[in-house]
Amino acid sequence: MTMRLDYRGTCVFVTDSASGLGRRIAESFHGLGASVAINDASADAVQRAIKEMGGGSRLISAPADPMRVSEIRSAVARAVATMTRLDVLVCSTARGDLCRLDRVTGDYWEAVLGINLKAAFFTAQACAPALKKSKGCIVNVASAIGQLGGPPGAAVYSAAKGAMAHMSRMMALELAGDGVRVNTFCPGWVDPRAAGPGADAAGTEALDAYIARQSPLQRTATMDECADAVLYLASSAASYTTGATLVADGGLTSGHYIS
Amino acid sequence: MDFSGKRVLVTGSTTGIGRGAAEMFHAAGARVAINGRNPDTVASTIREMGGERLVPAPGHVGTVEGCSNVVEAAVQGLGGLDCLVNNVGIGPLARMMDITEEHWDEVLAVNLRAAMFCTKAALAPLRASRGSVVIISSMCGLVAGPPDGFVYSITKAGLISMTKSLAIELAPDDVRVNCICPGYISTPMIVAENDLNDGQLYRAINEFTPLGRIGSVRECASAILYLSSQDGRYCNGAVLSNDGGCVANASWGTLEQALEPPPPSGVQEARP
Numbered sequence: 001m002t003m004r005l006d007y008r009g010t011c012v013f014v015t016d017s018a019s020g021l022g023r024r025i026a027e028s029f030h031g032l033g034a035s036v037a038i039n040d041a042s043a044d045a046v047q048r049a050i051k052e053m054g055g056g057s058r059l060i061s062a063p064a065d066p067m068r069v070s071e072i073r074s075a076v077a078r079a080v081a082t083m084t085r086l087d088v089l090v091c092s093t094a095r096g097d098l099c100r101l102d103r104v105t106g107d108y109w110e111a112v113l114g115i116n117l118k119a120a121f122f123t124a125q126a127c128a129p130a131l132k133k134s135k136g137c138i139v140n141v142a143s144a145i146g147q148l149g150g151p152p153g154a155a156v157y158s159a160a161k162g163a164m165a166h167m168s169r170m171m172a173l174e175l176a177g178d179g180v181r182v183n184t185f186c187p188g189w190v191d192p193r194a195a196g197p198g199a200d201a202a203g204t205e206a207l208d209a210y211i212a213r214q215s216p217l218q219r220t221a222t223m224d225e226c227a228d229a230v231l232y233l234a235s236s237a238a239s240y241t242t243g244a245t246l247v248a249d250g251g252l253t254s255g256h257y258i259s
Numbered sequence: 260m261d262f263s264g265k266r267v268l269v270t271g272s273t274t275g276i277g278r279g280a281a282e283m284f285h286a287a288g289a290r291v292a293i294n295g296r297n298p299d300t301v302a303s304t305i306r307e308m309g310g311e312r313l314v315p316a317p318g319h320v321g322t323v324e325g326c327s328n329v330v331e332a333a334v335q336g337l338g339g340l341d342c343l344v345n346n347v348g349i350g351p352l353a354r355m356m357d358i359t360e361e362h363w364d365e366v367l368a369v370n371l372r373a374a375m376f377c378t379k380a381a382l383a384p385l386r387a388s389r390g391s392v393v394i395i396s397s398m399c400g401l402v403a404g405p406p407d408g409f410v411y412s413i414t415k416a417g418l419i420s421m422t423k424s425l426a427i428e429l430a431p432d433d434v435r436v437n438c439i440c441p442g443y444i445s446t447p448m449i450v451a452e453n454d455l456n457d458g459q460l461y462r463a464i465n466e467f468t469p470l471g472r473i474g475s476v477r478e479c480a481s482a483i484l485y486l487s488s489q490d491g492r493y494c495n496g497a498v499l500s501n502d503g504g505c506v507a508n509a510s511w512g513t514l515e516q517a518l519e520p521p522p523p524s525g526v527q528e529a530r531p
Contacts, residue, residue: 069360101379101428106323109372117413118363128356149423149496159371162420163413169403170412174355243403 005235008033011083011134012234013062013076014090015039015123018049021141021190022092024223025230027053029088032231037062037079066093066119067111076126086130088234091120092141094187096160098153109156116160117167124171128180135179137242139233140168141226144188144249161186165245172243181242183233188249191220216251260488263288266337266388267487268330270294270320270377271347273304275446276395279476280344280483282308287484289342292316292333320347320373321365330380340384342487345374346395348414352407363410370414374421378436386432391487394422394438398502401440415440419498426496435495437486442502443467444474469504 007029017026018040026036026049035058040046043063050059060082064075080086095115099108124138131138145154146161165184172182189211212218229248232238247253262284272281273295281304285291290312295301298317305313314336318329334340349369353362374394378385385392399408400415422438429436443449443464453460464473482501485491500506 101375101425102382104375104379106376109323109375113367113372117417118367121358121363122360125355125358145424146420149420149425149427152428155421155424155428156375158424159375159417159421163371163417166400166403166416167413170406170409171355173403174406174409 005032005231005237007231010034010087011037011080011085012088012090013037013039013079013086013123013127014092015066015119016093016095017090018042018045021094021187021223021226022090023049025090025092025227028224028227028231029090029234030058034058034088035060035083037075037083039064039075039079041065066115069118069122072119072122073126076123080127080130085134086127087134087136089124089127089131089136089138090141090230090234091123091138091164092230093119094141094143094161096143096145096154096157098151099156100153101155104156112156113160116157117164120164121167124182128175131180132175132178137181137183137234138168138171138175139230140164140182140184141230142168142184142186142245144186144247144253147186147245147247147253168245169243176242181238183238183241183243184245185226185229185233186245186247186249186253187221187226187229188247188252189215189220190226191222214252214256215249216254216256219250221248221250260287260484260490262342262484262488265289265341266292266339267342267344268292268294268316268333268337268340268377268381269344269346270329270373272344273297273300275448276441276444276476276479276483277344277346278304279480280346283477283480283484284342284487285312290314290337292337294318294320294329294333294347320377321369323372323376326373326376327380330377334381334384339388340381341388341390343378343381343385343390343392344395344483344487345377345392345418347373348395348397348411350408350411353409354406355409358410366410366414370411371417371421374418378425382429382434385429385434389433390435392425392429392434392436393483393486394418394436395483396422396438396440396498398440398442398500398506401498401500401506422498423496430495435486435492437491437494437497437499439479439482439486439499439501440506441479441482442474442500442505444476444479444501446476449473467505467508468502469508472503474501474503 016022062079064071143161150158271277316333397415399412404412426436
């Protein structure tokens with residue numbers, strides 16, 4: 001086993017990383033020596049996160065409203081200029097709720113597709129020149145819900161995440177000639193209590209019971225398990241892996257049967 | 260397959276696969292709403308198809324409001340709806356680094372959002388009739404397509420996920436949602452491109468496709484009719500490839516030629 005996860009000297013941009021899963025991914029890279037650009041719509045949230053993570057020169061502030069392409073572009077440009085290079089982009093935004101088709105509005109559609117898919121594309125496009133220079137890589141965080149059908153109310157989110165996994169394949173082919181790898185990580189149920197400030201813990205008991213019944217491993221994933229999957233895909237251990245989808249969902253999308 | 264008395268809306272049905280599906284539904288006895296952006300083209304399509312049992316539903320489904328208007332016109336004209344075929348799609352070309360926000364927004368709106376909001380607009384009549392929805396995706400949504408079809412391909416993948424989720428959500432209402440993934444089909448667009456480069460395109464398609472030939476619009480339409488029909492009534496959330504084996508073939512198609520180039524006489528002739 002020659003796998004080593006050492007990110008010293010590596011420069012990473014993680015979208016939506018002031019809280020939740022993105023934050024944990026950013027902390028993991030940072031803990032292994034990387035410089036990490038912290039991104040959120042709110043500059044205050046970015047500052048707070050950087051402070052909570054201990055500050056220092058390896059944490060770069062990169063706020064941008066994910067619904068504004070011009071802000072995404074300038075945040076990437078500033079972060080790359082500050083870090084002087086870019087090796088890894090993680091598009092970690094995975095925000096969606098359940099909304100039945102009867103209640104889906106144009107605004108809801110734009111918000112879910114915009115923050116989950118469009119922002120990821122334009123962040124990746126902005127990062128691509130720097131990634132080509134470093135022969136770096138991209139990890140897109142999609143969802144198990146994009147692989148199979150989601151529960152009632154998940155149609156918009158699953159369309160966004162299914163499209164996102166495929167976007168990784170398109171990018172993988174487009175950028176392979178430049179030595180840039182692009183992969184997708186699909187989590188299943190992630191512990192909502194670990195989702196950081198703002199997470200709604202109500203109904204957690206019922207959800208836990210449901211997950212224990214439905215999920216083959218009978219539990220949610222921890223944030224660290226998700227971060228580890230991302231760190232693996234970004235590492236040299238995965239140097240021949242591109243266009244791939246790594247599903248870490250406790251067996252959820254493998255299938256189920258009547259017992 | 261008998262569609263007598265059935266009421267059908269096919270979006271984008273003045274040309275290509277949509278037109279082929281509308282004609283086949285019509286020939287099977289259905290009353291069909293014809294949709295296209297241009298009211299004159301809709302009117303001439305209806306004339307060419309004989310006029311009987313045909314209803315105009317012109318309009319652009321590129322906006323949320325447009326989707327409602329088109330579905331409303333169809334439902335009013337038909338007196339309800341049994342089958343919705345979300346067929347509209349555009350494929351303007353741009354590679355990853357050249358994609359503008361305008362390009363992104365337009366392709367997402369027409370190819371992906373329209374399917375969601377036409378289905379939403381049709382929910383009440385489809386629930387009433389225990390109807391069916393067929394979404395037209397593409398083999399490009401299953402395996403990565405050509406680099407200049409970047410946004411097109413990812414919208415087609417989104418349609419596949421959307422199909423599965425809507426199939427689960429609408430199942431309690433007995434409304435089925437399925438999709439087809441056509442491969443290379445001899446639509447007017449492909450025929451024109453083939454004519455432009457002296458049959459080169461068909462030769463490439465024939466070589467790439469395991470069945471050795473391009474698919475016809477009729478072959479595509481019959482898959483749409485099957486999923487919409489009583490014969491296909493246990494299909495729900497299905498993703499039906501209609502591509503002559505292209506997706507199964509992935510990228511191995513040219514291996515044999517690479518290892519042992521065939522003599523020029525062995526090259527299969529392009530077929531219209």
